[in-house]
Amino acid sequence: MSTTPRFIHLRLHTEYSLLEGAMRLKKLPGLCANMDMPAVAVTDSNNMFAALEFSVSAQGAGVQPIMGCQVDFHYDEAAGDEAIAPLVLLAQNEAGYENLMKLNSCLYLRGDGSLPHVIIEELERHAEGLICLTGGPDGPVGRLLQAGRAPLAEALVARLAKAYPTRLYIELQRHPGENGQPEAERLTERGHVEMAYAMGLPLVATNDVYFPNKEMFEAHDAMLCVAEGAYVDQSGPRRRLTPEHYLKTPQEMATLFADLPEALENTVEIARRCAFGCYRRDPILPKFADDEVAELRRMANAGLQARLAVIPHAASVEDYQKRLDFELGIIEGMGFPGYFLIVADFIQWAKDHDIPVGPGRGSGAGSLVAYALTITDLDPLRYSLLFERFLNPERVSMPDFDIDFCMDRREEVIRYVQDKYGRDRVGQIITFGALLSKAAVRDIGRVLQMPYGQVDRLSKMIPVEGVKPVSIEQALAQEERLREEARREEVVERLLNYGMKVEGLLRNASTHAAGVVIGDRPLDALVPLYQDPRSDMPATQFNMKWVEQAGLVKFDFLGLKTLTVIQNAIDQIKGGGRHLHQAADGATLYEPPEGAVDDIGQIPLDDDKTYELYARAKTVAVFQVESSGMMDALKRMKPTCIEDIVALVALYRPGPMENIPTYCEVKNGVKERESVHPLIDHILEETQGIIVYQEQVMQIAQVMAGYSLGGADLLRRAMGKKIKEAMDAERPKFEKGAAENGVDKKKASEVFDLLEKFANYGFNKSHAAAYAVVSYQTAWLKANHPVEFMAGVMNCDIHLTDKLAVYFEEVKKGLGLDWLPPCVNRSEARFIVRDGVLHYGLGALKNVGVEAMRLITQARGDKPFATLYDFARRVDLKKIGKRPLEMLARAGAFDELDRNRRRVFDSLEGLMNYSAAIHEQRNSNQVSLFGEAGDDLPEPRIMPVEDWLPAERLTEEFRAVGFYLSGHPLDDYMAALKRKDVKTLDEVEMLARGGACIAKLAGVVAGRQERKSARGNRFAFVQLSDTTGGYEVTMFSETLEKSRDYLETGSQVVVTVEATSESDQLKLLARSVSPIDTVVADAGAMGLRIFVESPGAVETVARVLARAQEAARNAARGPVRFCLVDQGLPGEVEMDAGQEFAVNPQIKGAIKSLDGVWDVEDI
DSSP, rough: OOOOOOOOOOOOOOOOOSOOOOOOGHHHHHHHHTTTTTEEEOBBBOTEEEHHHHHHHHHTTEEEEEEEEEEEOOGGGGGGGGGGGEEEEEEHHHHHHHHHHHHHHHHHHHOSSOOOOOOOOHHHTOOEEEEEEEGGGHHHHHHHHHHHHHHHHHHHHHHHHHHHOEEEEEEEOOBBBTTOOOOOHHHHHHHHHHHHHTOOOOOEEEEBBBBBSGGGGHHHHHHHHHTTTTOOOSSOOOOOTTTTOOEEEEEEEEHHHHTTTHHHHHHHHHHHHHHOOOOOOBBBOOOOOOOHHHHHHHHHHHHHHHHHHSSSSSSSSSHHHHHHHHHHHHHHHHTOHHHHHHHHHHHHHHTTTTOOOOOOBSGGOOOHHHHHSSSOOOOOTTOOOOOGGGGGTBBBOOOOEEEEEEHHHHHHHHHHHHHOOGGGGEEEEEEEEEEHHHHHHHHHHHHTTTOOOHHHHHHHOEEEEEEEOHHHHHHHHHHHHHHHHHHHHHHHHHHHHHHHHTTTEEEEEEEEEEEEEEOOOOOOTTTTTOOOOOOSSSSEEEEHHHHHOOOOOOOEEEEEEHHHHHHHHHHEEETTTTOBBBBBTTTTTOOOTTTTTTOOGGGGGOOOHHHHHHHHTOOOOOOTSSHHHHHHHHHOOOOHEEEEEEEHHHHSTTGGGGGGHHHHHHHHTOOOOOOOTTTTTGGGGGGTTOBBBHHHHHHHHHHHHOOOHHOOOOOOOOHTOOOHHHHHHHHHHHHHHHHTTTTOOOHHHHHHHHHHHHHHHHHHHHHHHHHHHHHHHHHHHHHHHHHHHHHHHHHHHHHHHHHHHHHIIIIIIOOOOEEEOOOOOTSSSSSSEEEEEEEOGGGGTTTTTTTHHHHHHHHHSSSSSHHHHHHHHOHHHHOOOHHHHHHHHTTTTTTTTOOOOOHHHHTTHHHHHHHHHHHHHHTTTTTTTTTTTTTTTTTOOOOOOOOOOHHHHHHHHHHHHSSOOEEEOTTTHHHHHHHOBOOHHHHHHHHTTTOOOOEOOOOOEEEEEEEEOOOOOOOEEEEEETTTTTEEEEEHHOOOOOOOOOTTTTOOEEEEEEEEEEEEEEEEEEEEEEEHHHHHSSOOOOOOOESSSTHHHHHHHHHHHHHHHHHHTTEEEEEEEEEOTTTTSSEEEEEEEEEEEHHHHHHHHHHSSTEEEEEEOOO
């Protein structure tokens, strides 16, 4: 680098100026070094998100960081939001940096809903240690000059000069284009220079950098449009920069300001004055008690005695006490008593307020102190969990408890922590969303005004790997269709080009779902703060990685839905008048300990029914074991104890999965257990001779090679992270220790190699054990209280239609439970169990909302609605809205008031107006002469219309529920399909168990996902359903190309499949697809038996049959019989129509929908 730099950039926007800056922070130090610039400032707009990351990375690369921020300043409060313009503030020293953090709080924590800004009094209050640049042509001074208000501009500069004595600089910018300088610069430069000379203030030159080079200008311009909701080519005003707003070299800046050399020199002077970079701190915790060590000892010892009084002992009381004293010694030595006390306090508060708390997961469950303090609910001696896996005395790092709370009540615990430590000392943690390739294509496509359909199609062409889409560059390499579109249309090429340049930049800020920090002082003394407009709690401006390095300690308040499921199921059981230990038939399931009735933590871990449920893999909705792969493993394993479930949770991951067959075979006596070495075989006994857990790696090193557990944890970490130097140093140490225990070098080396392999993907046993216990609790509830469990599960996913479909299938088919459809007179807003029957929740329908449905159930009270008019009088339908009412009508929720769903649907408008008039009268306290409010209003006329045909009725029901509830569109086709040898799903499952077979299956298409294989061939997964359940078929390219037109959602098809059964899992491969009507067209004659409730219906049926003769001349003919059902008749009277009629599934459906027709059967 040259000894005397000519220019330093003091105004620069990284990607942390969201959707505004495009200077990538990681590349910035390298770019500065390349242009011999020894220092650089980062001044993101209204934030310091990057401060610590920038400071650390720049110093690491040998570049001096200048800590800064561009803040929006409200320079004329009388003028409203128009009078907000940016100033640049740079920190000279630590006091300046602290003031910069305080000003960031001023930006966001006003609480009045205004845009982020600071006012002059705040600048004056927090001016110490800060250098101020006036903001250039578009800063407050520049704006006043542009508006011809020079006296006001001078007054403002004078006030700023007083606030920042010798630290205020008049900022100049020059961005000349083809037409000379931009207007704002032309109008203000002279005024700025004259004012500086007149007031004796120094000048400074900046370039307001937004992107690295000129080539980025157009893509950056499109990104600005995304931020503002504007279009690139719009003629109206929008924010525009110039191609000159790039990272210019000192030489370019020197040429630009050759006439004002002092403006350049002052950039270097400012860089010399700013001698502070923000730094990492050791963890800082709030003080919990005067003597935290004594308090922790007292609480831990008392807690252990309380635990030992009720739990079965896994070791002697002396062993428990010895372990507790050992752990306390380490916790005290590391200085963490406060951490344990803080966590124990908020968990105890949650438990005292009946908020479900998980058993604790992560390595923290290995601590007996945590168990004694009720932070965790797993006895570490019972599960052989190691404390050193959590806190290693040989490697000091912060402990980290991941605490699960019931999702619905997690916020209450956070509020308690805020109230206890002070709202200014507790904060959430910020997270940033990046502009990934698919979103970049959609956003840029919109601002280029491309048709939505085209942009959507292009976005869908980008493949997804795992959970993230691949980059645009990778997508172009992989997808011929995308390359073809770019070749064909220039605008597509432009879109992808822009997209490539902006993808990966940051798009938005939100808050971390679980992390909360607690400080010993106001947080903005340590980190800058931000507030999400949707939250009432401040968040740190540093993300998870950097906030801990800034000295704040993170506590994880995780919301675990399963805890809410368990609580909901227990509430349903208690709502039915039973306790957790009482079965529906009155039998006692177990004897609960005193004071622990309805405590899920006290259920027996040896329940045969639960392990049978696991062994048969009936685990839909059971935590951790819902996937088909898990079900597969369960069938092979046939678990008989909780240790099996712990092992399965640990093994079911890429890598360790290959050991599942060995585990199952050894467990079930099919294969001999292999001995590793007699010294350590007992450690692997519970896992059938396989290393499954990281804890086992540590124990083997301890027992075989004489390591301390702390040393063994270091060995495990080195192996897990594949740190070669560390492992090379450990091998001789391991072999030497093993030799002292009589193990020869060759065997010791073999064991070391084995440990090395498993340390990499061995699982943390504490974590697996905690999740296994929660899994067991859900399985126990499903085995012993199935209806209440399923109601709890469905309530927790009440807004997720896809999941409700799976759970409802389990209720109906898997468990054969009694259920009732949604009904305004029987149902509640959520799922509820009454007398062992599951009542479908009204709030589970699409687009209705649980709160809106509560208005219905509150108005109903204990008195059912008698008619639709009664419903409209008692419920304020306007508050519910037309869309939710339409969904209720489609789903049949009014069937008890009127069976004709179409008539109800069509009359909603009139009913809503009637309801609104009544409630208006009621609210204005107008008392009618005839009694109740609204009694004198005429009831709206409900028009007579024919009901929807059964197929339409089911389609409408599907639109409201998300799946078929009262029947299936294929019901009317079943007889015809049977004659064409088309099987049901249940029949195909039975056939496939006997070996691979070819079969025909009918189905309604529910969805389709197309993918591309490694070889570039297209294939698809298609979801369908028939009258016996839902299924998925795989379709390879040839079949897919031929049948794509038939595979739209809702299409009714017959699929010829190759069916195989692997471990009771049905696998279906499609051979061909045909529309269902084509298949049944020649299915031969079908006859109908029509059950009629009213004599007039016979005439209506006759008309439908006569019309059908004309419309379906080629349809096969069959007999038609009427079955008259009337109380005046001696019984059912059957009559023959006397001739044969054209009959097919559609005609059958049409007759079924007629008023007065009770049912239609095939004959």
